[in-house]
Amino acid sequence: MKASSIKKYLKPNTIQGRKSTFSNAFASALAPYDTYSEAAVAEAICDLDQDPAKDLYCVYCEKEAATWDHVFNRVVKGEFSGHGHRIRNLVPCCRTCNERKGKRHWKEFLELLNPEDKDQRIGRMERFLHAHAAPDDYEIIQRKAPEELSQFLQIRAEIFRLMGEADQLAEKIRKKATT
Numbered sequence: 381m382k383a384s385s386i387k388k389y390l391k392p393n394t395i396q397g398r399k400s401t402f403s404n405a406f407a408s409a410l411a412p413y414d415t416y417s418e419a420a421v422a423e424a425i426c427d428l429d430q431d432p433a434k435d436l437y438c439v440y441c442e443k444e445a446a447t448w449d450h451v452f453n454r455v456v457k458g459e460f461s462g463h464g465h466r467i468r469n470l471v472p473c474c475r476t477c478n479e480r481k482g483k484r485h486w487k488e489f490l491e492l493l494n495p496e497d498k499d500q501r502i503g504r505m506e507r508f509l510h511a512h513a514a515p516d517d518y519e520i521i522q523r524k525a526p527e528e529l530s531q532f533l534q535i536r537a538e539i540f541r542l543m544g545e546a547d548q549l550a551e552k553i554r555k556k557a558t559t
């Protein structure tokens with residue numbers, strides 16, 4: 381480690397700098413989820429050509445899986461995308477691919493990895509996603525709970541506004557403390 385790397389700590393921190401963490405928390409809170417069902421999970425894993433009784437491997441690089449990747453991100457531009465904690469939106473994944481994939485579309489990420497049997501891997505992902513397609517949960521929420529959703533979004537906006545206010549106060553406090 382270089383001594384100069386200390387620099388990143390020697391600057392003001394803002395609450396709003398963490399806004400994406402809060403956006404994620406709000407979006408995740410909205411996302412409906414499937415209750416655990418051994419049978420439904422086994423069926424989904426079989427659709428990925430894997431054996432649900434064995435250790436799972438990464439659907440992208442085929443190394444040992446260590447986590448679950450949300451095929452479609454829960455949050456797009458700070459909003460709930462409509463894709464949540466559904467069995468058909470979660471695939472076994474290694475940590476490296478999970479980090480590298482980031483906001484990319486799963487197909488784009490497979491194109492990037494470009495394994496020899498790419499078409500086969502794309503094929504089984506498509507089968508997994510389309511066999512029992514997960515619903516667009518945001519569309520359902522807007523239709524079934526429009527009033528609660530609007531109240532929820534107002535609360536979020538108010539919290540973001542208060543975060544800005546707190547940041548301004550924090551700046552004043554720092555200035556007073558250092559002069």
Ligand SMILES: [Zn+2]
Binds near residue numbers: 443474476
């Ligand atoms: Zn991987």
